Amino acid sequence: MSRKRAVAQETGENVRGDGRKATEEPFTVKQQQPEKSCSATFIFLGKIVLLVFFVPPFLNYASLQREGQELRPKGAQMVDIGLGQKISLICKGQGQPVVILDAPTGMSSDIWHHVQESVSQATKVCAYDRAGLGFSRRAMQNETTGMEKVWQQSTSGRMVDDLHRLVKAAEIATPFILVGSELGALNGLFYSHVRDVQVSDLVLIDPIPEDIFEDESWQQYWSAHLVPSLQAMQLSAAAGASRLLLILGLLRPPLDGDAVPEDVLQRQKYLLSNPAHQSGAVDEHFFLNESLAQVREISKFKPLSTQISLSVITGDCFDEHLPTHLNQVFAERQSRALARIYPQASRIHIPGADRRVVYKKPSSVSKHLLELVSKRQTKQLRQ
Template sequence: MLRKRTAGQDGGERAQPDRRKATCEAPAAVNKQQEKRSCWSTVVLLGKILLLVIFVPPFLNYASLQRERQELGPKGAQLIDVGLGQKISLICKGHGQPVVILDAPTGMSSDVWYHVQESISQATKVCAYDRVGLGFSWRVMENQTTGMEKVWRSSTTGRMVDDLHRLVKAAEIATPFILVGSELGALNGRFYSHIHDAQVLDLVLISPIPEDVFEEEKWQQYWYTHLVPTLQMMQLSAAAGVSRLLLILGLLQPTLRGDDVTEAVVQRQKYLLSNPAHQSSAVDEHFFLNESASQVRDISKFKPLSSSTSVTVIVGDSFDEELPAHLNQVFAELQRKALERAYPQAHRIHIQGADRRMIYKKPSSVSKHLLELVSKRQTKQQRQ
């Protein structure tokens, strides 16, 4: 006898394919969850690595800088309090008079005078210093100072000259002295000599910046669209700890190096390349160089240089051999006109095969002329 199929039996048979379907779908759902977990784990791992890359190098760099500042300071250097909460690193070598004061190029520390200072110290006392914010000098925050910042913007020649004048007083440097400046240091030397002419016997300008160079569009474009952004990247690299890594890998090299440079100087250069505070001041000096040049132009008109101060100008074949020829030509022509206008009686010296780096790439050539100047002054003093 045939039995009648019940609804429950029909449902059971229909449920079997559904169970088989659910059984097949279950592993797929599990796999998707595992894939999600795996993707999320990868994201978390990448985030951790990114955090390590962002935060660990700057932290390690900062810790290293604190230790190196104590260990790498120039031997024999003094940290002179010049007021306004600022302290300037001054290193003097040798004995005798007249004293020679060396003012470094734009954005550079006193170490660039290493070879020149060693040579000159054999004949007389020679002092090099780090401008405020550079090297081992202390740069005070803007809201902590009072006085000359109301007159001269920070990182311009006016402020630097005011700092140097207070340094000369605080360090009791014998006057009158021979003042030697390169690039921005030359602008500072000019400003100082016009204001404090009784303190300067001889003014030596190395690769001097002409006051009106930034009125030339091509030069201004190079300076503010290429050079300054490059220096800003160096500052960012130092702050991120990348510069230290590049130095370790040998992909970044200090300015002064070679067999004739001591290990202490090399390590100081590496410290400064890794120091965002030093790099920040270097950026500021380049950024405000236009204003510094304007200040020198104004002071030259207001107070001409005393006839008792001699001027010597030392130049190379070009301002910078790495620049395009047309920019060097523009610079050379403006420099020639500016010097003829301001110091028509200046003694001009040309160093073959040199550019603005001559003070550390051809130091013997620079030292030779400075030693001749020192010798003339010493001979004159002896006769008197």
């Protein structure tokens, strides 16, 4: 009996011991499980943060370094124009008069691809990237001296000064045909007013009216919508998001389609992913009002020479994506400004076109430029 009682007691103790372990073990697990769960959550969130905020910018930066060398336009020159500044210039074709192409606001010289290819069959055609855009870098501030300090960077005055030094450094034959779109048109006007002996023909494509920002609705659109959207594009490029959107097909370059060579298309994607280029585009839009004021003052100080042939190319509207009233304001102010300041201008209307005419309807632009080239070449032969 004593042995049975001892066995039973021993068994009871074991049961109680197992019972205590059974009750203690869940308690111990409950203490450790939240710690493991929180730790795993923090690690997972850390990986997400690393993936989203650090990896894309790093990969984008590494890709930009490689692409900057590989995608440089074939035949392009990096022309030293002094003051530590180099401008990317690409010329095609041979002969005179030379045609110089100045791109729309915030865009690189690639935008002229189709026009340049077409017109270069008849003469030499040069397109360049303004400072801060494409492959042209900004000058260091401490390397800027003399008259260049008068004009703030990313304004028409400074761009015209850069263009003048580019013409001299690249030894471009004068007088030439100067073609500009939007901000490029403002630069063309400024240049032709101050360097009239160097320009034989001036072609303005959708020139921006000098008083456009006096209209409140236009001012609101430009400062509250367009510039912030461009700043968002700059931030997206810096974060590497633009490259991801391009890969996914959610973002498309302005110049695309089957007729666009692969290297040009890849270069456009490179620029959309490049925060330096996007920064230049933001600045050109941000300081546009100052550029308009500079051109207005120059036109008062020195009228345009009557020896310069002036033509203006416009479409049905400024931008088909804008509300109708904004396009109407633009058209009315543009028409009044041209009639008041440049009544001698020849007006050319391209049906179905807007500000994208340079790369959406390039044949219409090329046709007019080829006519100008032919007239000048015929005149040279007679002389």
